[in-house]
Amino acid sequence: MLTIKRLAIDTYPENTAFLLRRSNGYSAEQFQALRKIRVSGEGAEILASLALVDESLLLKPGEIGLGEQAFRRLGLPEGAQVAIEQARPPASLEYVRRKIDGDTLEDDEIAAIIRDIAAHRYSPMEIGAFLVACAGFMTTQETLAMTRAMAGLGNRFDWKAPLVVDKHCIGGIPGNRTSMIVVPIVAAHGLIMPKTSSRAITSPSGTADTMEVLANVDLSEDNMRAIVAREKAVLAWGGRVNLSPADDVLISVERPLRIDTFDQMVASILSKKLAAGSTHLVLDIPVGPTAKVRSQEEAVRLRKLFEHIADKLGLVTDIVITDGSQPVGNGIGPVLEARDVMAVLRNDADAPQDLRDHALFLAGRVLDFDPALRGGRGYARAMELLASGEALAAMERLIEAQGRQEIRHDPGAHVHEVRAGEDGRVTAINCQRVARIARLAGAPMDKGAGIDLLHKVGAQVRKGQSLYRIHAQSATGLGFARDLAAEDSGYEVTR
Structure with missing residues (x-):
């Protein structure tokens, strides 16, 4: 048995467990062979990817560290005793392999895959394989089965009203x-x-x-x-x-x-x-x-x-x-x-x-x-x-x-004006480009970061006139956004 230790490590979206490479009764080869383990105790269990630790200040012999996601999903307190064993691959992975081969899956097979994904039994690589296979070919019935399966898991509100x-x-x-x-x-x-x-x-x-x-x-x-x-x-x-x-x-x-x-x-x-x-x-x-x-x-x-x-x-x-x-x-x-x-x-x-x-x-x-x-x-x-x-x-x-927000958020104080390179009319704005520039400025994590649009399609502008203003809450974020805008502002100005 191992004792749970909560580690303040964000491993979203995966469950990750941490073990000392030595002094736990396993050899390094056994650790590396596991890749994914089943952690269980007191009626609760999760599957987690395994990471090995060589720093004894992080974990002691007999402890298992759980990242934030794994600790929350297991639901047991620090100090609780758990057992580990090698996790068996989900049976539904066989359906994923069939989908990769081009097969059409039955409703219950789609449902089994979705259940295992929701339970974090799949690695990102396995989920990626399923998504790519579905992107290649998916019937309308499979889409319906996937929607039903996804809606049927987790919470479901019932507002007791005929019109919501x-x-x-x-x-x-x-x-x-x-x-x-x-x-x-x-x-x-x-x-x-x-x-x-x-x-x-x-x-x-x-x-x-x-x-x-x-x-x-x-x-x-x-x-x-x-x-x-x-x-x-x-x-x-x-x-x-x-x-x-x-x-x-x-x-x-x-x-x-x-x-x-x-x-x-x-x-x-x-x-x-x-x-x-x-x-x-x-x-x-x-x-x-x-x-x-x-x-x-x-x-x-x-x-x-x-x-x-x-x-x-x-x-x-x-x-x-x-x-x-x-x-x-x-x-x-x-x-x-x-x-x-x-x-x-x-x-x-x-x-x-x-x-x-x-x-x-x-x-x-x-x-x-x-x-x-x-x-x-x-x-x-x-x-x-x-x-x-x-x-x-x-x-x-x-x-x-x-609950009204007590913290006042203002536009970022670091500012850069993106200017027109010539006289003319704004004929197009690239949504993807300006969105990417705003994200590099720090949005949405930095609430005040983003872009203030000063002209839209159809506007007449002069050379040197500001098309939009980038706001950032850090000089670094502003630099990233400014450099990308310099390559391509996302605005098309035509004489």
């Missing part, structure tokens, strides 16, 4: 922070809209990152339920409440590999919406030359796949195809996006018109789910709620209910 609405954008457009405007509009109207969002993985900010500038988003399930009961809505980080946990594991491998197929996107999004308890969903598919979806034909194909899977799962959808040719709003990054959102909700004269218009359009589609409204009246109702200040009041109540 949600809105989702497939992403890829910087600054498109419409959810933080749609949710208070819908809440002010009285529909239930518990919005759970992820943190950004490859973008400069997600809804949770931006909302965190204003309020606490790390809410427990009980806290979320209480807020929704009182305010009809919430804007929270979904990772805390364990919705579709297999999706979080898959995403951690998908993103570095840049795997984002339509089938996996549909399974990811719809499984989260089902787990969140949604009954009706407005889905936004932006189309543009540097968006995730590049053509109208691709958008229609994706829309049909969403509709088919959602219908099979009993989720009512309204899928809209929108303009994704350039960033939305004036800010990219948590603080700058929060600034834009609040300017729209306050009806400020200088609020970004494109963000306001897009949010009102989507809010209107959500409100059209309300059977009490006449058909097509949702947009007019959304405008009323925004113009009257009722949406702003609903947002302020949400901020107070979730």
Whole structure:
């Protein structure tokens, strides 16, 4: 038996266990042969990757160190006694091998793979093999089976209401922070809209990152339920409440590999919406030359796949195809996006018109789910709620209910102006490029980092005039972003 020692080492997303190379009754060869071990005790168990330690100050003989993820998932206290043994490969890996060979898998085989992934029985390499095999070929039935399996694991909310609405954008457009405007509009109207969002993985900010500038988003399930009961809505980080946990594991491998197929996107999004308890969903598919979806034909194909899977799962959808040719709003990054959102909700004269218009359009589609409204009246109702200040009041109540952010976040003090190289008109903005520049500046981890867009497509600019302003909270971050912008600003200016 070994004694647990918690090690403050972040090994996300993997479980990692640490053992002294010597003095534990095993030879180094046995340690290296294990690769993955089963750690068990007091009715709990996890599978963990094994790392060997040669520094006796870190661990003593008879101790097993657990990284943060492994310690939390095992759920036993420091000092508890556990046993280790070599972990057997999951039986479902045989199905992965068949998928690699081009086979079509049955529903129960897909479910077994997803269960083992959610239980952290797969290594990132094995998950990557499964994702690449699915990217090569996946039937609609396999996509449906994957969505069902993912939604069936982890937590699942039931709001005890016939109408629970949600809105989702497939992403890829910087600054498109419409959810933080749609949710208070819908809440002010009285529909239930518990919005759970992820943190950004490859973008400069997600809804949770931006909302965190204003309020606490790390809410427990009980806290979320209480807020929704009182305010009809919430804007929270979904990772805390364990919705579709297999999706979080898959995403951690998908993103570095840049795997984002339509089938996996549909399974990811719809499984989260089902787990969140949604009954009706407005889905936004932006189309543009540097968006995730590049053509109208691709958008229609994706829309049909969403509709088919959602219908099979009993989720009512309204899928809209929108303009994704350039960033939305004036800010990219948590603080700058929060600034834009609040300017729209306050009806400020200088609020970004494109963000306001897009949010009102989507809010209107959500409100059209309300059977009490006449058909097509949702947009007019959304405008009323925004113009009257009722949406702003609903947002302020949400901020107070979730816990107003005590730390004031400001745009990063390290600033660099990216200027036009010639006179002309802005004819294109590369969404992927400006997003990458904002991330190199430090967004979203540094809340104040990002890009302030000073000109959008169609604007006339002079040589030397600032196109956008990079904000960073460190000189290093500013340097990285400035160098990338110098290679290619992401702006196309044509005479």
